[in-house]
Amino acid sequence: MKNFFKVMDIETVLALAVSFQRQAVETVSLMAASGRVLAQDVYADLDIPGFSRSTMDGYALRGASTFGASEGNPAFLRLVGNVSMGEKPDLTVRPGEAVRIATGGMLPEGADAVVMIEHTEAIDTETIEVYKSAAPGQHVILRGEDMQRGDKLLQRGQPLRSPEVGLLAAVGQSRLDVFKQPRVGILSTGDEVVPVETVPGPAQIRDVNSTALASYVASAGGHPQAYGIVPDDYDVLLSTCRQALAANDMVLISGGSSVGTRDFTIDVLQALEASEILVHGVSIRPGKPTILARAGGKPVWGLPGHVTSAMVVFAVLVRPFLEHLAGRDPQFNRRVRVPARMTRNLPSVQGRVDYVRVRLVPTAEGWDAEPLLGKSGLIRTMAAADGLLCIDANTEGLDHGTMVQVELFG
Amino acid sequence: MKNFFKVMDIETVLALAVSFQRQAVETVSLMAASGRVLAQDVYADLDIPGFSRSTMDGYALRGASTFGASEGNPAFLRLVGNVSMGEKPDLTVRPGEAVRIATGGMLPEGADAVVMIEHTEAIDTETIEVYKSAAPGQHVILRGEDMQRGDKLLQRGQPLRSPEVGLLAAVGQSRLDVFKQPRVGILSTGDEVVPVETVPGPAQIRDVNSTALASYVASAGGHPQAYGIVPDDYDVLLSTCRQALAANDMVLISGGSSVGTRDFTIDVLQALEASEILVHGVSIRPGKPTILARAGGKPVWGLPGHVTSAMVVFAVLVRPFLEHLAGRDPQFNRRVRVPARMTRNLPSVQGRVDYVRVRLVPTAEGWDAEPLLGKSGLIRTMAAADGLLCIDANTEGLDHGTMVQVELFG
Numbered sequence: 024m025k026n027f028f029k030v031m032d033i034e035t036v037l038a039l040a041v042s043f044q045r046q047a048v049e050t051v052s053l054m055a056a057s058g059r060v061l062a063q064d065v066y067a068d069l070d071i072p073g074f075s076r077s078t079m080d081g082y083a084l085r086g087a088s089t090f091g092a093s094e095g096n097p098a099f100l101r102l103v104g105n106v107s108m109g110e111k112p113d114l115t116v117r118p119g120e121a122v123r124i125a126t127g128g129m130l131p132e133g134a135d136a137v138v139m140i141e142h143t144e145a146i147d148t149e150t151i152e153v154y155k156s157a158a159p160g161q162h163v164i165l166r167g168e169d170m171q172r173g174d175k176l177l178q179r180g181q182p183l184r185s186p187e188v189g190l191l192a193a194v195g196q197s198r199l200d201v202f203k204q205p206r207v208g209i210l211s212t213g214d215e216v217v218p219v220e221t222v223p224g225p226a227q228i229r230d231v232n233s234t235a236l237a238s239y240v241a242s243a244g245g246h247p248q249a250y251g252i253v254p255d256d257y258d259v260l261l262s263t264c265r266q267a268l269a270a271n272d273m274v275l276i277s278g279g280s281s282v283g284t285r286d287f288t289i290d291v292l293q294a295l296e297a298s299e300i301l302v303h304g305v306s307i308r309p310g311k312p313t314i315l316a317r318a319g320g321k322p323v324w325g326l327p328g329h330v331t332s333a334m335v336v337f338a339v340l341v342r343p344f345l346e347h348l349a350g351r352d353p354q355f356n357r358r359v360r361v362p363a364r365m366t367r368n369l370p371s372v373q374g375r376v377d378y379v380r381v382r383l384v385p386t387a388e389g390w391d392a393e394p395l396l397g398k399s400g401l402i403r404t405m406a407a408a409d410g411l412l413c414i415d416a417n418t419e420g421l422d423h424g425t426m427v428q429v430e431l432f433g
Numbered sequence: 434m435k436n437f438f439k440v441m442d443i444e445t446v447l448a449l450a451v452s453f454q455r456q457a458v459e460t461v462s463l464m465a466a467s468g469r470v471l472a473q474d475v476y477a478d479l480d481i482p483g484f485s486r487s488t489m490d491g492y493a494l495r496g497a498s499t500f501g502a503s504e505g506n507p508a509f510l511r512l513v514g515n516v517s518m519g520e521k522p523d524l525t526v527r528p529g530e531a532v533r534i535a536t537g538g539m540l541p542e543g544a545d546a547v548v549m550i551e552h553t554e555a556i557d558t559e560t561i562e563v564y565k566s567a568a569p570g571q572h573v574i575l576r577g578e579d580m581q582r583g584d585k586l587l588q589r590g591q592p593l594r595s596p597e598v599g600l601l602a603a604v605g606q607s608r609l610d611v612f613k614q615p616r617v618g619i620l621s622t623g624d625e626v627v628p629v630e631t632v633p634g635p636a637q638i639r640d641v642n643s644t645a646l647a648s649y650v651a652s653a654g655g656h657p658q659a660y661g662i663v664p665d666d667y668d669v670l671l672s673t674c675r676q677a678l679a680a681n682d683m684v685l686i687s688g689g690s691s692v693g694t695r696d697f698t699i700d701v702l703q704a705l706e707a708s709e710i711l712v713h714g715v716s717i718r719p720g721k722p723t724i725l726a727r728a729g730g731k732p733v734w735g736l737p738g739h740v741t742s743a744m745v746v747f748a749v750l751v752r753p754f755l756e757h758l759a760g761r762d763p764q765f766n767r768r769v770r771v772p773a774r775m776t777r778n779l780p781s782v783q784g785r786v787d788y789v790r791v792r793l794v795p796t797a798e799g800w801d802a803e804p805l806l807g808k809s810g811l812i813r814t815m816a817a818a819d820g821l822l823c824i825d826a827n828t829e830g831l832d833h834g835t836m837v838q839v840e841l842f843g
Binding site for chain 2: 109112239361405
């Protein structure tokens with residue numbers, strides 16, 4: 024075995040991500056920006072709101088005109104007009120006067136508060152009674168209260184969820200710069216692997232990895248491109264790998280869990296142009312035989328053949344690299360960890376980080392974490408899991424009842 | 434105000450979802466199935482694995498041939514062959530014999546265990562020493578251990594994440610039946626609303642809702658179609674609404690937060706063909722003026738104009754309807770709630786369900802829930818939130834330090 028490398032710890036592997044170049048930038052319309060990563064900072068182009076506006080249906084007035092008003096002692100105000108939506112009112116509210124206003128309407132000059140329609144009664148077309156005292160500022164959003172022109176709202180490297188898309192609409196960003204989505208080439212290797220639509224013969228298995236990895240890549244914001252199944256043949260693997268590398272920003276070679284295929288993979292990675300093996304073995308379980316190379320400046324991964332191991336390595340190692348290429352700033356990488364209680368003892372080996380798939384079971388207080396055990400080749404447990412539990416290298420195992428943090432699947 | 438309806442509680446509104454018809458079914462390729470909802474049950478077409486296979490690189494043998502073996506007292510075995518990947522071995526392992534096998538290789542007849550290569554040494558080309566006793570079944574996945582032919586694996590109404598896509602690949606489902614994704618027409622109303630690319634004049638605001646709602650619809654698995662801004666004009670609103678209804682499976686009318694616009698919306702909804710107002714007011718804050726109609730068998734929503742209110746109503750009410758149309762079985766609707774500790778007191782009114790946006794702040798024990806307060810027209814707080822906190826109708830408020838459950842944004 025040509026293993027010249029020391030098994031590397033997870034942090035050392037992850038620290039390599041920044042040595043790869045981020046994606047180029049493109050301009051997209053706001054309607055297409057959901058899920059993309061900003062490649063520019065965004066500032067407010069205006070004060071928002073651009074005018075002091077009512078948050079209720081009612082009457083705009085000077086708060087002082089209502090001081091002391093109550094059910095038993097209403098204030099009488101003179102109705103001097105009406106605010107039309109979308110138009111700047113051309114009147115001024117004086118002491119003892121009121122103007123009809125709807126939610127979102129612009130506060131007329133002189134007014135500093137709004138009284139809800141429910142706390143008033145119209146006496147005639149020119150007079151209203153007000154039953155409640157209104158403090159200045161009541162039911163009003165002041166100009167610039169939400170944001171002020173020039174405020175920095177979003178920053179380069181920030182992923183865009185729906186709320187950010189709304190914020191971009193508010194400041195008129197109908198087109199914006201985002202990072203291009205990384206294209207990821209996926210190769211499956213192994214003489215025993217057959218296409219999904221084939222009925223496997225004796226000793227053969229279907230290509231689960233290409234399909235599952237493509238789905239994971241897409242849900243992590245990449246564009247997967249499958250290159251099918253490559254037999255255990257040096258020349259074919261090398262030429263397919265070159266082809267995938269030329270057309271993509273990252274390449275995943277899955278399979279190669281047997282010694283023979285692993286040797287092929289490492290030989291091919293070394294034979295690629297401008298290539299350097301960065302990682303050959305990681306102190307993680309499952310996933311120890313993971314390989315990472317830099318070829319032509321792009322990351323090329325050799326992933327374990329067992330699909331459940333490949334999935335863990337994708338979640339823990341590959342995804343952060345993909346997110347780096349995609350321009351995402353690590354400060355936005357916070358995955359949500361859910362506190363949960365272990366439903367059984369779980370042994371672990373010191374000096375190695377173990378990842379265990381768990382199901383979250385709701386309880387009266389929160390969640391139970393139920394480890395899904397089983398050999399790493401088992402596919403069925405994969406679909407039952409809600410997330411991953413990490414047992415760090417310094418822990419010998421977890422006891423029944425211990426509180427743990429479960430990292431949800433992306 | 435033409436409010437003939439009693440304000441309805443959230444559960445009563447949600448129970449109406451099943452009265453709408455699910456989407457039709459279409460067949461897609463597995464590569465396009467991520468994020469879709471299954472419209473068929475899925476069974477294993479084969480035993481998986483289809484043969485007993487090794488999970489390690491090493492030697493296949495009869496466990497009994499190694500009983501009592503140790504470093505000091507190794508077992509000597511005769512090497513009688515080699516298992517090729519993807520091929521059925523044509524030899525039989527007898528007592529005292531071993532066969533070279535790689536991870537994933539098919540166990541030859543007679544063998545019942547695998548010993549790892551690390552626990553052996555080759556003496557010559559025909560003999561190996563084994564230093565560890567192997568129990569029958571060791572490092573072997575038995576035929577059918579993962580799943581057996583005919584096992585029900587996934588069911589109609591189940592959303593497909595990446596692990597399920599992998600499972601479908603394993604059982605040869607290269608094409609499958611899924612529910613069509615609902616098309617959702619989105620209208621913005623209000624004389625004060627101008628397009629995003631416009632600089633708003635005095636008393637005007639940009640159309641934040643259309644863009645934000647389109648993004649929420651897409652992330653909930655729907656196809657948004659924006660119909661732009663409709664002025665406060667009965668005829669225009671009615672004709673645009675008819676147009677949107679004809680081309681979509683659900684319609685969202687946003688805006689209408691002022692009394693005048695609300696009246697327009699309810700009049701238009703009543704004027705639509707085969708129309709029935711189901712809900713006019715919900716005991717939820719924010720979101721009380723929400724309207725739901727059935728028109729031509731399809732749900733049509735009147736949402737609040739404040740963007741942050743519209744977002745809460747979308748998350749709590751509209752999204753479950755959208756997921757119902759999309760074919761999703763409610764058993765898969767489990768949103769992850771994260772237990773967190775309140776960072777301050779939060780008052781609430783009995784008899785009404787309050788939804789408060791919160792930011793999750795990591796602590797040593799788990800998470801703090803920091804309520805993002807502010808008037809409901811403020812857009813900026815929206816982008817800072819991680820999820821929603823529900824204060825139910827029977828609670829008067831939450832005290833600082835109380836443990837709460839935060840529902841994460843979708």
